[in-house]
Ligand SMILES: Nc1ncnc2c1ncn2[C@@H]1O[C@H](COP(=O)(O)OP(=O)(O)O)[C@@H](O)[C@H]1O
Ligand SMILES: O=C(O)C1=C[C@@H](OP(=O)(O)O)[C@@H](O)[C@H](O)C1
């Protein structure tokens with residue numbers, strides 16, 4: 431099966447946004463980060479949306495945005511970490527393309543988030559954050575490809591994806 435779009439899922443700070451941007455550049459595809467699109471539409475950051483309107487509003491914006499992507503092709507889509515918890519989003523995203531989960535263990539995630547955490551659902555408290563990671567991981571594990579990014583930098587993750595997709599890009603000839 432040819433790949434029409436690539437969808438990146440996974441926990442906060444596993445690298446979806448950074449990898450997605452670079453992967454799209456390499457493939458010469460569009461890059462869509464669902465959080466950035468929601469920020470553009472609402473004229474404020476995700477954390478401001480959570481503060482002013484609450485998570486329920488953010489999730490409805492996320493669902494509407496993901497639905498609006500359905501007809502797109504040759505896109506790399508970086509989702510927010512909670513997007514695939516909604517079965518409607520899962521349906522659209524799996525229909526759109528090849529779903530890849532990025533994984534990192536909690537200590538790597540804490541290092542990557544660093545001190546400048548602007549993620550409303552990330553508490554920078556190891557036990558609490560790990561509980562959320564463990565609760566969500568079974569959903570991320572439903573992806574067609576899971577990449578453990580612990581020992582990899584962003585370029586290596588991009589390389590791994592490009593190697594994995596091989597000649598399966600839609601629009602490329604089979605030879
Ligand atoms: N493979 C990696 N190795 C080291 N740092 C990374 C890696 N992937 C992402 N980062 C860093 O981690 C932070 C969060 O990355 P980001 O792409 O925003 O993740 P996500 O979109 O999954 O939340 C950023 O500072 C980014 O530079
Ligand atoms: O995991 C989540 O529920 C969230 C992840 C964030 O995106 P990243 O995964 O890109 O940090 C963002 O969508 C929002 O803060 C909620």
Ligand SMILES: [Mg+2]
Pocket residue numbers: 446447448463465508509510
């Ligand atoms: Mg992101």
